[in-house]
Amino acid sequence: MHKSERLFQLVNLLKGRKVAVTAKQLAERLNVSERTIYRDIQNLQTSGVPIEGEAGIGYLISECDLPPMMFSVQELQALLIGSRMLEAFSDPEQAQHAQSAITKIEAVLPTKMKQINDDLPYYALGYKHDDRCQAHNKVLREAIENKNHLLMTYQDVKGDVSERTIEPLGLVYWGGKWTVISYCLLRNAYREFRLDRIVSLIALHTHFEQEEEKSVLHYIDLVKSAACDNKNN
Structure with a gap:
């Protein structure tokens, strides 16, 4: 080194x-x-x-402003792949930021690496991405950032429609489908909702507090623990 x-x-x-x-x-x-x-x-x-x-x-x-650190070529490639995925599968606003990041990353790639980058075997094609999901993605992202309750109309796998108020905690992409991890006030428990099954979303003006045992990371830990238990059994 x-x-x-x-x-x-x-x-x-x-x-x-x-x-x-x-x-x-x-x-x-x-x-x-x-x-x-x-x-x-x-x-x-x-x-x-x-x-x-x-x-x-x-x-x-100590606390201070430092210039951005230099990335290795491999790190730049990883950032580029991630930005391409975000551009393809997030909402239009995030996609625009991702495209801006891609432009900046490509601009600093060494000349000898530009062709290698063009030949990377990773592609993210978002042409099948549902426009309604993109709109929901944006509303959910803003509600998560602002910690706002949402009034949601949802259609489950059986076709049954329900209305519920949720505390959106985080968005998870499962390689084909986005889900929002939420605390459902109707069930008083964690729930996952697929974005392609959301009928409508209304941002409310009420706020919620995120706690250590009511967060997307806590939920993921519970899922991992349950998966380990099932594997051991």
Whole structure:
């Protein structure tokens, strides 16, 4: 690993942390000696990076604005693939942001990598994406960000239609179908709703509080735990 790349990685490891990281931990992570870490820390401090701490205690970067870190070619390709998927399967507003990101990523690819990038065997085709799902995606995304209740009319797999108020917690894409993970006030429990089965959505002006045990991450942990139990049984 070149020194410049190691320094970028070192800054990324320290940036935004609340707990100091020891030189030993950093050395193990970057596969170098502790002496190299001490030397790199000193070089970064000399160049103006606000690293706090000392040997034997640990290091972290104080709150400040730092320029964006350099990505490797492989990281840029991963970001490009993810942006293409977002462009194809999200709502129009997000798709526009994704296209802007793609343009910026492609602009910084090394010349020798541009052809390799064009030949990547990953494609995201959104021509089958339902316009109504895209509209629901936008309403749901905004409600999740603002923590607003939604009044939803929903048609289940049997064709039965119901109306319920939900607390939208997160959107999950299952490789073909979007679902919104919600806390359903009718059932007082988590529920998944497929976007292609939502008839209508109305954003309400009431807010909800997201809690540790009422969140999309908590729901996913429950799903994983249940899957493990079923596998073991």
